[in-house]
Amino acid sequence: MATGSAALPTMYPVDGFRLGTASAGIKTPGRKDLVVMAVDAGSTVVGLFTQNAFCAAPVTVAKQHLAQTTPSYLLVNTGNANAGTGEQGIKDALRSCEVLAAATSSRKEQVLPFSTGVIGEPLPMDRLLCGIPDALHALSKNGWNEAAEGILTTDTRAKGASLQYGEDSKITITGITKGSGMIKPNMATMLAYVATDAAVDAELLHRALRLANEKSFNRITVDSDTSTNDAVILAATGSSGVTIDESSFDQFVEQLKIVFIDLAQAIIRDGEGAGKFVSVVVEGAVDSDEALAVAYTIAESPLVKTALAASDPNWGRILAAIGRAGVNNLDVDAVRVHINALLIAEYGCRAASYNEEAGQLAMAPEDIEIHVSLNRGQASETVWTTDLTYEYVRINAEYRT
Amino acid sequence: MATGSAALPTMYPVDGFRLGTASAGIKTPGRKDLVVMAVDAGSTVVGLFTQNAFCAAPVTVAKQHLAQTTPSYLLVNTGNANAGTGEQGIKDALRSCEVLAAATSSRKEQVLPFSTGVIGEPLPMDRLLCGIPDALHALSKNGWNEAAEGILTTDTRAKGASLQYGEDSKITITGITKGSGMIKPNMATMLAYVATDAAVDAELLHRALRLANEKSFNRITVDSDTSTNDAVILAATGSSGVTIDESSFDQFVEQLKIVFIDLAQAIIRDGEGAGKFVSVVVEGAVDSDEALAVAYTIAESPLVKTALAASDPNWGRILAAIGRAGVNNLDVDAVRVHINALLIAEYGCRAASYNEEAGQLAMAPEDIEIHVSLNRGQASETVWTTDLTYEYVRINAEYRT
Numbered sequence: 150m151a152t153g154s155a156a157l158p159t160m161y162p163v164d165g166f167r168l169g170t171a172s173a174g175i176k177t178p179g180r181k182d183l184v185v186m187a188v189d190a191g192s193t194v195v196g197l198f199t200q201n202a203f204c205a206a207p208v209t210v211a212k213q214h215l216a217q218t219t220p221s222y223l224l225v226n227t228g229n230a231n232a233g234t235g236e237q238g239i240k241d242a243l244r245s246c247e248v249l250a251a252a253t254s255s256r257k258e259q260v261l262p263f264s265t266g267v268i269g270e271p272l273p274m275d276r277l278l279c280g281i282p283d284a285l286h287a288l289s290k291n292g293w294n295e296a297a298e299g300i301l302t303t304d305t306r307a308k309g310a311s312l313q314y315g316e317d318s319k320i321t322i323t324g325i326t327k328g329s330g331m332i333k334p335n336m337a338t339m340l341a342y343v344a345t346d347a348a349v350d351a352e353l354l355h356r357a358l359r360l361a362n363e364k365s366f367n368r369i370t371v372d373s374d375t376s377t378n379d380a381v382i383l384a385a386t387g388s389s390g391v392t393i394d395e396s397s398f399d400q401f402v403e404q405l406k407i408v409f410i411d412l413a414q415a416i417i418r419d420g421e422g423a424g425k426f427v428s429v430v431v432e433g434a435v436d437s438d439e440a441l442a443v444a445y446t447i448a449e450s451p452l453v454k455t456a457l458a459a460s461d462p463n464w465g466r467i468l469a470a471i472g473r474a475g476v477n478n479l480d481v482d483a484v485r486v487h488i489n490a491l492l493i494a495e496y497g498c499r500a501a502s503y504n505e506e507a508g509q510l511a512m513a514p515e516d517i518e519i520h521v522s523l524n525r526g527q528a529s530e531t532v533w534t535t536d537l538t539y540e541y542v543r544i545n546a547e548y549r550t
Numbered sequence: 551m552a553t554g555s556a557a558l559p560t561m562y563p564v565d566g567f568r569l570g571t572a573s574a575g576i577k578t579p580g581r582k583d584l585v586v587m588a589v590d591a592g593s594t595v596v597g598l599f600t601q602n603a604f605c606a607a608p609v610t611v612a613k614q615h616l617a618q619t620t621p622s623y624l625l626v627n628t629g630n631a632n633a634g635t636g637e638q639g640i641k642d643a644l645r646s647c648e649v650l651a652a653a654t655s656s657r658k659e660q661v662l663p664f665s666t667g668v669i670g671e672p673l674p675m676d677r678l679l680c681g682i683p684d685a686l687h688a689l690s691k692n693g694w695n696e697a698a699e700g701i702l703t704t705d706t707r708a709k710g711a712s713l714q715y716g717e718d719s720k721i722t723i724t725g726i727t728k729g730s731g732m733i734k735p736n737m738a739t740m741l742a743y744v745a746t747d748a749a750v751d752a753e754l755l756h757r758a759l760r761l762a763n764e765k766s767f768n769r770i771t772v773d774s775d776t777s778t779n780d781a782v783i784l785a786a787t788g789s790s791g792v793t794i795d796e797s798s799f800d801q802f803v804e805q806l807k808i809v810f811i812d813l814a815q816a817i818i819r820d821g822e823g824a825g826k827f828v829s830v831v832v833e834g835a836v837d838s839d840e841a842l843a844v845a846y847t848i849a850e851s852p853l854v855k856t857a858l859a860a861s862d863p864n865w866g867r868i869l870a871a872i873g874r875a876g877v878n879n880l881d882v883d884a885v886r887v888h889i890n891a892l893l894i895a896e897y898g899c900r901a902a903s904y905n906e907e908a909g910q911l912a913m914a915p916e917d918i919e920i921h922v923s924l925n926r927g928q929a930s931e932t933v934w935t936t937d938l939t940y941e942y943v944r945i946n947a948e949y950r951t
Binding site for chain 1: 601602603604605631633634635636638639668669670731732773774775776778850851852853856857859860862864865866867869870871872873874877880882895897898899900938939940942943944946947948
């Protein structure tokens, strides 16, 4: 199950950034499961990684390498997360960097490794290493669509976003992502790779990444489970000849946010078992933290999510979630709740104008907005989530068997 | 679905505490849905109530009345929670107290009202009020079993616990509870009523209630959703002639805890869709808060809970949950995880001695203990939870329809 359109948009190539995909047979023979991305010399590359204490071996290695030098290659395998694999996991991640570096006359520190898939199984190194030459051979700036396929796990569809902006001298931003379950990114999501041909220095690019990430991957939850392997990488190749400075920074971030939000929403649309795409908007909060606490309490409530799965306008469960979100001295009489355009609750109870028939109609669409006004301040936040369906339970009860 | 035995234990009567049950047809004709409990004069009564900001009208009224005088009557209806009902809800709760008070020559402040069931529908007052005479007529110290039935909603079975202790002068403690979904009590659970024939002054009884509640109803979660109607009431009638003082207090609390933990575990055994009864034990934590953070992160992880539903020893999901629990500077190499007696993970990865066959065997029983050693301090905590099954989704997608 998934919501919205399954098609990738037009993926504009980014000069200076090439992608090659191969089938290494890591978990399933014949499946695209190995992706190499090559970043031209002179590019800037920044990243954000999971805050999970049990971070995976490739995350540890990628962070170390990124701190040492500018990467020339990103190496991604699916089918195996190389997480919970201890010392051997670190050795395997380093070895995969060495083999790719040797094949490209680079140093291993110029390679960032990424893995996604089952936790706790050793990486099948022979197969992974044998796939590297094929992936290198396939490197092309038009490789985005194939790479979007090559990084998937339980995802049912490839996810990408791409845009160009600017009048005379155009800037391109293109990215891909994967993720469907174990989704509550904390600083980053499962895996995302975004490239631009703008020239951006490292400090500005890092600031742009944090700003875009905060309002996109840090605003989604499928099941409240933060992954061990989350990573988002942003590369700026400079090939457009346009340099981003303080004067053009805000516009660049706005465009970057569009791509990031597209990618983050694509993960929610393909969330495990998803039958609904749900935006939870909380406004009138004292501050952003308060708005987020209310939004996430609603978005992660199993009772709200099962009601959404049934298209049941069960506003009592939404009020109950707001009530336990830890808001200090909440005036329940001031709270108003809409589903899409329909006012469903105010003054601590069901709206006088509400009736069940209108409620059923409001809940029928695939895309639902739960809009909460706390009426106590100026802050607002939006998070995106899915419903909780039989299908979610089936996928996660059967994932390893 | 439910786990363990469905039978109530022997319910010892408590002199000075009587219960009467009636069928008022509040939601389903013919079903026992109205319970009156009468507490003899000279008793001590204390209570704890939900921390949900959207607390139900009867909770508001019960707290006010309890602050004013010692209650003589508890009035409980099922089928309708009188929550999210605004001003009318308060009026209805007060009116039900008035009618019961008039029938028993008491004041309305001597009546505590409790409601459980659907949120957001007005109380059907005519039916409720008409049921009160029948319930009063049925009052008996042997009314525990019927009352345990009369307070249920989506529960599939009645829940009670009862014990007697002491050599020459015996003390009896007997209690009933209800709850199956929207279960993460915060200070108290959905509804629980416990009586003892010990004589205990209000200050000591309140202290005993807090101590017993903290390790029982405050240690369970079905779905992380704190209810709007949680309440636990403890009455001490003094009819045994034994007075609890500082010297006998610890023993009294120990016995009270046994009853409270029995009741809290009964809620988990009857948790919505429950196929497993899961104890999450975290030891070696720096303090109790840290142990609880880890225990609840595991107990509320949808991915851990769906793996439990499939009897899948998916230790990677348990490590991932520990890793996102917010423990400062967690040394992942020091963490050890057992399922029942089987060591499954240590040094940040799968235990060398582990194999899948042994893992499958360990996960097969209905009762599962997930035991986490953090090895960084002396604090330990236990919480109880269920798995997440198709049945949970079905119940909560269909509850109102």
